[in-house]
Amino acid sequence: MPDLMVDFIISFDGYAAADGWPGFWGMEGPEYLGWVSSGPEYEHTALMGATTYRLMSGFAAQSSDDPGFAEMNALPKVVFSSTLEAPLAWTNTELVDGDAVEAVRDLKQSSPRSLRTIGSLTLCRSLLRAGLVDRFRVVVFPVITGATGRERIFDGYPDVTLDLVESRTFDGRLQLLEYVPTVLDGPPRAGG
Secondary structure (H helix, E strand, O other): OOOEEEEEEEEOOOEEEEOOOOHHHHOOOHHHHHHHOOHHHHOEEEEEEHHHHHHHHHHHHHOOOOHHHHHHHHOOEEEEOOOOOOOOOOOOEEEEOOOHHHHHHHHHHHOOOEEEEOOOHHHHHHHHHOOOOOEEEEEEEOOOOOOOEEEEOOOOOOOEEEEEEEEEEEOOOEEEEEEEEEEOOOOOOOOO
């Protein structure tokens, strides 16, 4: 059965983006970009919601000569939306307008590839609550965007414990943290 990984880039204070800041908060470096565009990162099926689809498909259309987007275009992609209509313009993209949790549960049983989310905060929350997430990975960018930050990533999440399984530093400043999540049914108890 393929694993499902939730994958985020975040500011130190937990935002997905910030007004007035460039993409990657202007801090992407060659080591990180090389890792992002490396082959093993593209051996999965990408899962996303409508907002992320609109954003990423627009980037892909504008950056068709970029090698990273060429690999992304080749990836199988599944978009969960009740507002988009088939056929979708982005190559290798399937639209699912039904229940995302049930569709991902089915994909985990039938897909030959691992599954990874791209952005899609609401989708990720739903998948985590349903117990479908096997890995949770964040790359922390060393910025605090308290005044301009938007889209707080972890608001609305259930309580979750995280067991660290991998960590890495890129370009001497970006920190990758990969965890196995366990969703808690209630508040944790002291002393076990």
